[in-house]
Amino acid sequence: MVAKAYSPSICPGIPRLGKCPRGWSTRTFEQILRVVERPAAIEDDTEYQLVNAKRSRGGIVPREKLKGREIKTKDQYIVRGGDFLIANRQIIHGACGIVPPALDGALVSGEYTVLHANDGLSLQWFTAFTHTPYFQLTCFHSSIGVDVEKMVFKLDWWLKHDLHVPPLNEQEKIAEILSTWDAAIVGTRALIDASARRKISLMQQLVTGRRRLPSFRSSGGKASKKGRSPEGWRSHMIGELGEVVAGGTPDTNDQAFWDGNVPWATPTDITRLTSPFIASTERRITPLGLKASAATLLPHNSLIVCTRATVGDCAVNTVPMTTNQGFKNLIVSSTKADVLFLYYWVSANKHALMRLAAGSTFLEVPKSSFEAIAIDCPPLPEQHAIAAVLTTADEEINCLKAKCAALERQKKGLMQKLLTGEVRVSV
Numbered sequence: 001m002v003a004k005a006y007s008p009s010i011c012p013g014i015p016r017l018g019k020c021p022r023g024w025s026t027r028t029f030e031q032i033l034r035v036v037e038r039p040a041a042i043e044d045d046t047e048y049q050l051v052n053a054k055r056s057r058g059g060i061v062p063r064e065k066l067k068g069r070e071i072k073t074k075d076q077y078i079v080r081g082g083d084f085l086i087a088n089r090q091i092i093h094g095a096c097g098i099v100p101p102a103l104d105g106a107l108v109s110g111e112y113t114v115l116h117a118n119d120g121l122s123l124q125w126f127t128a129f130t131h132t133p134y135f136q137l138t139c140f141h142s143s144i145g146v147d148v149e150k151m152v153f154k155l156d157w158w159l160k161h162d163l164h165v166p167p168l169n170e171q172e173k174i175a176e177i178l179s180t181w182d183a184a185i186v187g188t189r190a191l192i193d194a195s196a197r198r199k200i201s202l203m204q205q206l207v208t209g210r211r212r213l214p215s216f217r218s219s220g221g222k223a224s225k226k227g228r229s230p231e232g233w234r235s236h237m238i239g240e241l242g243e244v245v246a247g248g249t250p251d252t253n254d255q256a257f258w259d260g261n262v263p264w265a266t267p268t269d270i271t272r273l274t275s276p277f278i279a280s281t282e283r284r285i286t287p288l289g290l291k292a293s294a295a296t297l298l299p300h301n302s303l304i305v306c307t308r309a310t311v312g313d314c315a316v317n318t319v320p321m322t323t324n325q326g327f328k329n330l331i332v333s334s335t336k337a338d339v340l341f342l343y344y345w346v347s348a349n350k351h352a353l354m355r356l357a358a359g360s361t362f363l364e365v366p367k368s369s370f371e372a373i374a375i376d377c378p379p380l381p382e383q384h385a386i387a388a389v390l391t392t393a394d395e396e397i398n399c400l401k402a403k404c405a406a407l408e409r410q411k412k413g414l415m416q417k418l419l420t421g422e423v424r425v426s427v
Helices: 123-129 133-141 155-159 168-206 267-271 287-291 339-348 350-356 367-371 380-420
Strands: 025-028 033-035 047-053 060-067 076-078 084-087 096-098 107-109 112-117 162-165 234-237 242-246 258-265 283-285 303-306 314-317 327-332 374-377
Touching: 047 084, 047 107, 084 123, 096 123, 107 112, 123 168, 123 380, 133 155, 133 162, 168 339, 168 380, 242 367, 258 287, 258 314, 267 303, 303 339, 314 339, 327 339, 339 350, 339 374, 339 380, 350 367
Parallel strands: none
Antiparallel strands: 025 162, 033 112, 047 060, 076 107, 084 096, 084 112, 234 374, 242 327, 258 283, 303 314, 303 327
16 A cells, blocks of 8 residues: 555554764663553543544543443543554554643543653654654554554564664653744744634624724714614615526536636635635536536625535636536625625624524525525725725734744754754753
8 A cells, every 4th residue: 555545643564763963872762761651540430531632643631531330441541641642543643642630630541652752752742753754664564464554563563673863862852842832833823813812803893884993983874773774875676786696517428518617616725715706616528528617707896605514615716717507606706895805704603694594404594595695784995894804804914823833844854853863952
């Protein structure tokens, strides 16, 4: 089986150790780690916290809490904060990590291996080392089986593998450096989450008129009260704001209809977007395929709305494109509405579309129901202003996401250099 046949969490192949850096020593895993076993006496009426090791070195996290009588496998072991835990049947996917203090005293089954560091090893350094391709290869090479979800980890094989280990003070310095990158990544992710929450709250308030932008408050526009339209806003049905058209799919067996130059959107193209805009699609059709199907070529700045399966997901196309039948699309009249205002209104009101969805095989919003959805719209200048504010919020979130991705790439590259000795630290 070739490597690409495996899931991304697996690094298959034979581990090959390079030259030992000057001042480091070559040891085996069993020389730097020791196995610890703390059998637990399970009592029926006592509640126990169970834990789980997440794949891709995602850490040790809590599972459910169960009474002793509810635990089917009585072969359980106690873990302590600071233990290094390996999930034997998932280690080829990177399921391992240090037990956090909050899970001290939790239980794991015999499907886990609990390890402690011997003298001269920093577990923080070792945890970073588990991210290297070499470590992942040793785990794969120490596992047997034909199904990647049922491979058996042979601990005694793995413990015999060699690795290059720096002196303890260098290990601690490497761990300290990498921890600063971790802190920056965690902090940036927290900013992304907080910014996303603020944006959602702001979007829900602005598109409903519960909050008015300062320039429109000063002109006499007041925020809406419960059950009433905002001052100066008018109610329109979606069908009044432009032309609603559906999508379609050319005959998939006719090659003359496919791999052309006309973008053809599916719900998957929409759900993977990180901004309101869509400029390309995974599949494209030919002009002949467009003519032979029920699809309509949408001009740019149309509102593309999923009305089947992922109901309510939407986007604004920046190039002419068409869609499959899982959409109801609005060719917006620019004299009646701002397409981005409508995009944010739909994003804030997915629940309204879900209520309209019906069907036994899959949920779908009928065209007539979609056209009849009522939207309170402010005058165009206020629509433009609301769209600009929310677009800026989206851009800020995407900037933070790009920063986080850059930090993750930089940490990965730095980690590889530090943990192989290619780059040395001053102790």
